[in-house]
Ligand SMILES: O=C([O-])C(=O)C[C@H](O)[C@@H](O)C(=O)[O-]
């Protein structure tokens with residue numbers, strides 16, 4: 350089997366004004382849909398960030414993949430490196446962490462190659478990753494403070510404005526009622542720390558048995574984070590990226606018992622070693638979009654096992670190809686023992702056939718069809734591509750978006 354052509358389709362999906370440390374989501378989020386064709390007639394699928402740097406990296410690499418054997422991931426890596434001298438620019442496609450574009454591009458094509466291999470041998474992707482240890486993948490409810498949508502919104506609002514602890518409890522209740530989630534993650538760093546402490550305590554009171562987490566993406570100083578950790582002692586299963594940078598995480602970690610998790614200070618294999626040496630984190634969030642695909646995410650799981658670290662799974666706004674890949678990675682990572690993050694409930698669209706999957710008790714069954722186990726709905730992709738063309742949004746800039754809601758907004762990290 351050899352690759353004959355690669356098609357990259359940017360799509361824009363209606364989004365809602367979800368708040369985070371950097372600002373707020375705009376009216377659409379961007380993804381790139383990848384179709385890799387082969388001389389056997391099989392087509393492998395992938396899904397990546399769709400903001401301009403990733404898209405440029407994908408487009409520059411695509412023509413160089415002709416003739417690639419999807420079983421040779423080292424050749425894939427060599428071709429991606431050759432197509433993207435200087436790593437494709439070191440800045441993050443989502444501007445949230447320093448993920449190299451090169452890793453993001455490699456990861457997207459790696460998933461497509463694995464999809465092809467699974468389709469060729471008629472086995473689900475998790476079988477190619479070492480086999481499933483679980484057939485149902487538990488996800489957590491991802492809570493966001495949010496504004497009501499602006500007049501230029503192109504999709505329906507969900508929950509309207511949510512900027513108080515009580516409103517957040519109602520958001521959580523609605524998500525639990527609809528999806529059955531057994532754990533909740535709050536995107537923090539948005540309100541003052543005392544209000545976010547109050548929010549977590551109210552969530553604990555309302556949902557006594559749910560696993561709880563908060564992720565302020567480095568919005569706090571070490572003393573503030575220590576104060577929050579003390580106030581939420583025994584309430585959280587982990588605290589995610591409370592402070593900015595490896596050394597600040599290590600400084601905080603030395604002062605508290607609560608486990609620290611990250612998707613910001615450990616985004617490359619070398620950083621796992623540094624984090625262990627400094628005892629900076631106890632849990633690493635895996636993500637096949639930048640941890641060198643699904644095989645890389647499996648390697649990360651093994652490295653964390655050896656180092657005595659826990660593994661959880663990170664998310665960004667995504668569609669069903671990514672959701673399927675997340676399920677396969679979670680199925681085949683024995684020590685991924687936390688409920689995975691997902692932004693899925695925030696969006697109404699889908700690009701795979703069969704539409705949106707049904708979460709039961711917060712879980713999804715791991716797809717059992719060949720490869721990723723999903724098929725592309727070309728009409729749905731065409732509609733979202735048309736939105737991409739119409740909206741003319743080509744990059745993600747949450748800080749810039751924030752100025753539309755709060756004209757004098759100034760981004761500050763740490764803020765408190
Ligand atoms: O765990 C995280 O850091 C994320 O989920 C990153 C996302 O980009 C989130 O902050 C968002 O969607 O605003």
Ligand SMILES: [Mg+2]
Pocket residue numbers: 564566589590611612613
């Ligand atoms: Mg995070």
